[in-house]
Every structure is written in C-alpha cells, then in structure tokens.
Amino acid sequence: MTDANAILSAMTVSDKRLRHTLGVAECAKKLAATHFPALDRNEVELAALMHDFTKEYTFEQQLELCRYYGIILSEEEREEPKLIHSKTAAAIADERFGLSKEACSAIYWHTTGRAAMTPFETVIYLADYIEEFREHPDCVRLRNYYEKRIQKEKDKSVALIKTLIKSFDITIKMLIDDGKIINGAAVTARNYYIKALWEKTGK
Numbered sequence: 001m002t003d004a005n006a007i008l009s010a011m012t013v014s015d016k017r018l019r020h021t022l023g024v025a026e027c028a029k030k031l032a033a034t035h036f037p038a039l040d041r042n043e044v045e046l047a048a049l050m051h052d053f054t055k056e057y058t059f060e061q062q063l064e065l066c067r068y069y070g071i072i073l074s075e076e077e078r079e080e081p082k083l084i085h086s087k088t089a090a091a092i093a094d095e096r097f098g099l100s101k102e103a104c105s106a107i108y109w110h111t112t113g114r115a116a117m118t119p120f121e122t123v124i125y126l127a128d129y130i131e132e133f134r135e136h137p138d139c140v141r142l143r144n145y146y147e148k149r150i151q152k153e154k155d156k157s158v159a160l161i162k163t164l165i166k167s168f169d170i171t172i173k174m175l176i177d178d179g180k181i182i183n184g185a186a187v188t189a190r191n192y193y194i195k196a197l198w199e200k201t202g203k
Contacts, residue, residue, distance in 0.1 A: 002046060002097040002098055002099065003046075004025075004045060004046065004049055006097065007046060007049045007050060007053075007097060008049065010053075010096075011053065012056070013052070013053075013055070013056050014056065017052060017055060017056060019133050020052070020131065020133055020134065021048070021049055021051070021052055022049075023131035023132050023133040023134070024048045024049075024051060024052075024124070024127045024128050024131045025044075025045045025048035025049055025127075026131070026132075027048075027126075027127035027130060027131040027132065028044050028045070028047070028048040028123045028124055028127035029041050029044055029045060029048075031122075031123040031126060031127055032044050032119075032123045034150070034156060035119070035122070035123070035156060035157070035160050036119035036120075036122075036123065038119075039119055039120060039123065043099070043100060043102070043103050043120075044103075044120070044123060044124070046093075046097070046099055046103060047093070047099060047103035047104075047106045047107055047120065047124055048124055048127060050089055050090075050092070050093040050097065050099065050103075050107050051086070051089060051106075051107050051110045051124055051128060052085065052089065053085075053088075053089040053092055053093070054085045054088045054089045054092065055085045055089075057085065057088070059081045059084075062081060062084045062085065062088055063084075065088040065091065065092075066084065066087070066088065069088070069091040069095070071087050071088065071091065073087075076181050076183050076184070079181050080180065080181055080183070082111070083111055083112065083183060085111070086107060086108055086109065086110055086111040086112075087108060089107050090104045090105070090107040090108035091104075093107050102118065102120045103120065105118065105120070105121060106118070106120040106121045106123075106124040106125075107124065109121050109124075109125060109185075110124045110125050110128050111128075112183045112185040112186050112189070113125045113164070113167070113168065113185065113186060113189045114185045114188070114189050115185075115188045115189045115191070115192035115193075116192060117164075117189070122160070122164070125164075125167075126146075126160075126163065126164065126167065129142055129143075129167055130142050130143040130146055138170045138171075138174060141170065142163065142166060142167055142170060145163060145166050146159070146163040149162050149163055155200070157200065158197070158200055158201060161193050161196055161197045161200060162197065164189075164193045165190060165193045165194055165197065168186050168187075168189055168190035168193070169190065171186055172186060172187065172190065
C-alpha cells in the first residue's frame with residue numbers, strides 16, 4: 001500500500017510547489033471532515049499529494065507521458081499545456097502508486113473541475129484553490145469567501161455549492177480578461193452547480 005512518504009520521496013518539485021502540495025493535503029482533509037466525513041482521510045491525503053506530481057515537467061515530458069499512457073489531448077489542452085498535468089499525474093497515480101479509481105479521478109479533474117463532481121473530486125478541486133499558502137488574489141478571495149459562507153450558511157452544503165460557483169466565476173472571468181481559451185468543463189460545471197443551488201434553496 002502506497003503511503004505519503006513514498007509519494008513525497010518520488011517528487012521532483014520546487015520548495016514552493018511542495019509547500020502548496022502539503023497545503024492542499026491539509027485543506028482537503030479538513031474539507032472532507034466538514035462536508036464528506038465518510039471519505040477516507042488517508043486516500044484524500046494521497047490524492048492531494050499526487051495532484052501536482054507532474055506540474056513542473058516540461059511540455060515535452062508531458063507529451064511523452066501522454067504517448068506512453070495513451071492520453072488523447074483536446075485542442076484546448078494543447079493550447080493551454082497547464083491543463084495536461086492533471087491527466088498525467090492521474091495516470092502515474094494509478095500505474096505507479098496504485099491509488100484508487102476515485103482518487104485518480106479526483107487528480108484528473110482537479111484543474112478544471114466538472115459537473116456533478118464526486119465528494120472526492122470536490123475536496124481536491126477546492127483544496128487546490130483555497131489552501132492556506134496560495135497567495136494569488138483570486139485564491140485569497142475565494143478562501144475568504146468560503147470561510148464567510150461556512151460561518152453564515154446553516155446548511156454547509158449550500159456554503160460548498162456557492163463556493164464552487166464562485167470558483168468557476170473567478171476562473172472564467174480571469175481567462176476572459178487574459179484572452180485565453182476557456183475549458184468547456186468549467187462552463188458546464190458552473191451551470192450544473194447554479195442549477196444545484198436553485199434546487200437546494202429554491203432561488
């Protein structure tokens with residue numbers, strides 16, 4: 001059985017990336033405890049540690065891994081290479097470290113998110129955005145938003161859904177402002193969670 005030390009010892013990342021990775025692991029476990037207590041905390045930690053495993057690989061290294069694992073890239077991913085690392089990291093988590101199907105799926109979707117995310121996917125996606133060491137203004141803004149919502153909302157699931165919607169709003173606006181391609185999964189996810197909020201709250 002893979003443990004955290006096995007993953008950490010195999011990593012080749014900068015100190016900044018390592019700090020972020022450890023922050024995601026801690027944040028993901030806290031999110032799981034708050035919203036999905038049935039999730040296995042150890043599995044959540046392992047997925048969090050793996051989520052950026054290949055983030056600092058070169059584009060050529062990413063493409064080589066895609067060829068090796070038979071990963072088919074969309075045009076969007078070829079235009080925005082930062083999207084590829086989630087797929088290659090998920091493949092390595094499966095083949096090399098034997099992580100569960102659920103954990104690998106959470107790694108796979110952590111960058112863009114998607115509609116109807118599983119609890120596992122949700123905690124890894126959101127933890128990557130709001131862990132305590134993220135200093136980008138958008139990350140700080142979303143972290144503060146979540147903390148306020150979790151204090152204000154009686155229903156914690158409403159706080160979570162509102163935070164997910166906010167995350168997609170921030171990401172999509174940033175991509176529009178920067179003139180970049182918007183991954184379709186993020187748009188579909190935003191629409192899905194808006195409808196989920198309507199169903200949950202009636203408004």
